[in-house]
Amino acid sequence: MSDLHNLMDMGFSEAKCQKALSVNNNNFQEALEWLLVHGNQPDEPMVVEENPGPVLKLSKDQAKQEEPNKEDSKEEEVASANSLKCDDCGALLKDEDFATLHAHKTGHVNFSQSTESIKPKTIEEIEEQKKRLEEKLIRLRHERLEKEKQEQLEREKARRKEGRQLNEIKQKFQEEEMKRIAEAKRREKLEDAAYKRKVKEQIARDREAFKKEQQGQAVTETKPIQTPVQTQPTQEKKEYTECKIQIRLTDGSTMVHVFKPTEQLASVRLWIEMNRKDSVGKFNLMQTFPRKVYTEDDMMRTLTDLGLVPASSLVVTKV
Structure with missing residues (x-):
């Protein structure tokens, strides 16, 4: 049964039902909601555009009975035909208007006249059908809400998944950045350690050389002194055994330390690295x-x- 028939069986006029379907793009649910709101309003004239639909064709047996030279059979047929029957699906239709609507809805084109009568529905049947349609309307609303809820859940899942992916990318980037920083610090420590080891080895060599030099001077001093030929005293170059160095740090503070003249400048730099308090670094x-x-x-x-x-x-300066 068409949507128009369903709406009319609920007690609404044909014009009202046609208008409800027209203004709601033939959507049954929206048309029913429109009728529940506007059903008690007076009918208004409605202009329906003419749109040629499927051509209704009578069956072969019925067509034979429509020959123009049998006027008596025509009158008898008109008197006995109480409805139209769709030969494609067997549905009984009240008149040609209902048959046209049925053809538009289903695409069926084969119809024949029938002597069967469509019994009018009682008030109880109309109320029962109206109740069923209202229940159907409630079910459709519920299905629509469930569908919207499911779509909302899917969108939320997609949003959370995208958020997790972004967090994973961000975390991975941070981990890689931390690894790069740690590797750079490790290389810097290795370079500093190698440099300090080199300086310490040089200092050890210098001290060993100084120790040997001092031992050599002591042996020389123990040798018997020959009586020198009386000569004119000469000015000897003064030899220093200490070197006092003042170091000014980057924060303006100073440190003072005594080194041996034979120590290398690298010994001074190592001593500063081990004792400075202003900052660290090269x-x-x-x-x-x-x-x-x-x-x-x-x-x-x-x-x-x-x-x-x-x-x-x-003076200590930053690199």
Whole structure:
């Protein structure tokens, strides 16, 4: 049964039902809701556009009875035909208008006249059908709400999944960044350790050489002194055994330490690294007057060779 028939069986007029379907794009649920709101309003004239639908064809047996030369059979047929029957599905239809609507809805085109009568529904049947339609309407609403709820859940799942993926990407990036920083610090520590080890080895060699030099001087002093030929006293170059160095740090504070003249400048730099309190990190050494910035080559030279004996002042600068 068509939507129009279902709505009319609920007690609404044909014009009202047609208008309800028309304004709601033939949507049964929306048309029923519209009728429940506007069903008690008076009918208004409605202009229906003519749209040629499927051509209704009578069956062969019925067509034979429609020959024009049998006027008596026509009158008898009109008197006995109480409805139209769809030969495609067997549905009984009240008149040609209902048959046309049925053809539009189903695409069936084969119809024949029938002597069967469509019994009008009683008030109880109309109320029962109306109740069923209302229940169907409630079910359709519930299904629509469930569908919207499910769609909302799917959207929320998609949003959370996207959020998790973004968090995983961010966490992976942070972990890789931390690994890079840790690797850089490890390399820096290895380089510093190698540098300090090199300086310590050089200091040890210098001290060993100094020790041997001192032992050699002691042996020389124990040898018998020959009576020298009386000569004119000469001015001897003064030999220093200590070198006092003042170190000015980056924060303005100073430190003072006494080194041996034979120690290398690298020994001074190592002592500063081990005792400074201002900051950490690589640094350079320089002399303000005369101005000189010491290089890596200078680190292997002794304090005497650099002219820092017996006392001098050095400045620590950041690299």
